[in-house]
Amino acid sequence: MARLSIQKVHVGEKDTNCYVIACAETKEAVVIDPGGDAPKILSQLDGLNVKWIAFTHAHPGHTGAKDEVKSATHGTTAMHLADATTYLKSAERYLLSTDTLPFGQFALEVLITPGHTPGGLSYKVGNHVFTGDTATVPIRLSAPSELETRISGSVRPA
Numbered sequence: 768m769a770r771l772s773i774q775k776v777h778v779g780e781k782d783t784n785c786y787v788i789a790c791a792e793t794k795e796a797v798v799i800d801p802g803g804d805a806p807k808i809l810s811q812l813d814g815l816n817v818k819w820i821a822f823t824h825a826h827p828g829h830t831g832a833k834d835e836v837k838s839a840t841h842g843t844t845a846m847h848l849a850d851a852t853t854y855l856k857s858a859e860r861y862l863l864s865t866d867t868l869p870f871g872q873f874a875l876e877v878l879i880t881p882g883h884t885p886g887g888l889s890y891k892v893g894n895h896v897f898t899g900d901t902a903t904v905p906i907r908l909s910a911p912s913e914l915e916t917r918i919s920g921s922v923r924p925a
């Protein structure tokens with residue numbers, strides 16, 4: 768089994784966690800949430816072949832360096848359609864819960880985790896789950912009706 772390499776890159780004004788995940792054997796990689804500071808992200812991609820540029824959600828702090836990373840790496844951009852339409856972003860692939868994003872000897876599993884945004888996604892590979900801002904949403908509810916209130920309250924503009 769090949770080794771998975773995971774690097775966290777702090778980017779942008781909001782100090783977003785961008786991740787570079789690579790198959791150490793094949794050097795194929797995924798970039799999750801390139802939110803800003805494209806040169807800083809690109810400096811982590813030396814020798815890697817970026818297959819995917821995947822977004823947990825489409826808030827500007829998570830998508831700010833999308834176009835620069837895309838043009839430098841030619842990875843395929845991917846997000847949920849609901850976020851693309853809500854935040855007027857675009858991607859080459861709109862993801863469903865059945866999708867997996869293969870890279871090297873690994874694949875990211877797509878998990879649909881709305882709440883923070885309508886089209887929030889998390890990505891799972893091995894024992895790791897990348898949640899973006901979804902994990903900031905409380906999930907303990909005292910009544911089912913509370914869910915709607917919490918979801919609408921958690922959909923923030925940034």
Ligand SMILES: [Zn+2]
Nearest residue numbers: 824826900925
């Ligand atoms: Zn957010």
